[in-house]
Amino acid sequence: MAYEVVVPIPVRLVWGVFHDPARLAGCVPGLTNDAPPRNGGEGPQLTGRLRLRAGGTTVTYKGTLAVTEAEDLPLAIVVAAEGVEARGDAPIKAVLTIRLDDEASSTRLVFDGSMTAQGRTAELSPDQLAAAWRRLADRFTAALTEELAPVRDQEVPEPVPVRRAGARSSSASSARPVVVPAPGPEPVRGTPLLRRIGPPAAMVVGALLIGRAFRRRRSG
Template sequence: MEHEVFVPVPAERLREALADPARIARAVPGLQQDAGAEPVTGRLKVRVGGHTITYRGSARLSGQDDGSYAIEGDATEARGTGSVKLALTLRLRDTDGGTTLTFEGTATADGRVAELAGDAVTSAVGRLLNRFAENLGAEQEGAEEPRGAEVADAADAVVETPEESSVFDAEVPAPGLDPLAEAEAEEPAPAEAAHARRTMIGRSAEEVDHAPPRGRYAPVPAPQTVAPHSTLRWAAPAAALVLASAIVVGRVLRKRR
C-alpha cells in the first residue's frame, strides 16, 4: 500500500515530534493508552464502513539511516480472535508550504476486518493515516508556538470577553409592573394618616380614639344604688339623738312635778 498526506509544517519540526514517543501517542486518533505501558500501547477503535472494531495492541517507530522511519505494529480484537500486523515505512519530503508524508508497506489482517469489503478497509486506513499526520503537525505547532503569542492570545481573549452582568446593573421594574411596589406606594405613611384623621374629624387622634360616643349612640347610665352600709352609717347618730331628746324631756317633767 502507498498513501501520501500533506501537512503545512516544516519537515524539521515534524522530525522533532517523531523523535518523542509521547507526541506520537497523542497523534494517534482515538488511542486509549494503557497506564504504565509504552506510550503507543492501548486500545484503538477503527470504523470500517458501518462497523466498529476495537483492537488492543502496540506500535513502534524508529528512525533509519536514510532519514526514513520504520513503523511496526500488531494488535488483536478486544472482542474476538482476529488480529492485525503492519510494517510501514514513513518518509518526509519538503514541499512548498509544508511537508509531504509518504506511507509505504504492507498490512495483514484476519477476523472481522477480513470479512469486510476491501475498498472500505483501504478507505478506513487512509482516514487513520490522514488524521495521524494532521495531529502530528498540530501537536508540533502547539509545541513551537512562542510564549509571546500565547500571552497575546490571552490578552485578546480578555479584551473580547464581554463583561459579566452584575446584580447592580439589573433594571428595576417600573412601579406599574410591580404589584408589591404599587401596594407600598398606595399605603400612606403614619404621619400622613394621622394628619388626615385630624383634618377630617377636626380633633386629634387621641380624642377620636378615647372620647365617648354621643347622641342616640351614647350609653345609658346605670341606676345608682345605695349600699347597705350607708344606711347603717346614718342610723346610729339618729338613734343617739332620739335617746338624748327622751332623757331631756323626762328630766323636765320631773322638775314640774
C-alpha cells in the same frame, strides 16, 4: 497501501515528533494508552487500544506499536503494529513506512505499508480497508499539524538529529580533537640586551659583570 499528505510544518519538527513517545501518542487518532508511552531500544513504543472504523463498522484492537528509523531510506520511519481484536482475539499485524519529504516550510508524508488480519477486519473489501487507512492518515496528520502549529514559526532547537541514509554516525574515534595553543613564555624584564639573549644567558653575563667590578675594586 500508498498515500500522501502535506502538512504545513518544517520537516525537522515533524521528525522530532516521531521520536517523542508522548507527543506521538497524542497524535494517533483513536488510541487509548494502557501504559505510559515510552522509549524502547530504537524508538517510541506505545501500548494500548486502537479503534479503526471501516466499512460502516468499528473494530477495536489491543496491542503494541513500535517506531524505528528506516535503515535504507533517508528521513523515513517504520511503524510496526501487532495486536488482536478486543473481542474475539483475532490477530492483526501491520507494517507502515512513513517517508518525510522536505518541502522547505512544509513536509510531505508518504505512507506505504501492508497488513495481515483475521476476524472482522479480514472480511472487509480492499477498498474499505484502503479508505479506513486513508482516514486514519488524514486524522493523524491533522493532529500532528495542531500539535506543532504553536511552534511552527519559532526558533526552536532541533530535537532529534536527522540521520541520512548511509551516513555513518560520529564517534570518539572519528572526532577531531580541539587543539588549544599553549600560552607563550612570560617576557623577561630587564635591559634590551638581556631581553634579547634570554634568562640563562642573562645570568652568565650578570656574573661576568659582577666579577669584573669586584676585580677593579681590588686593583684600585
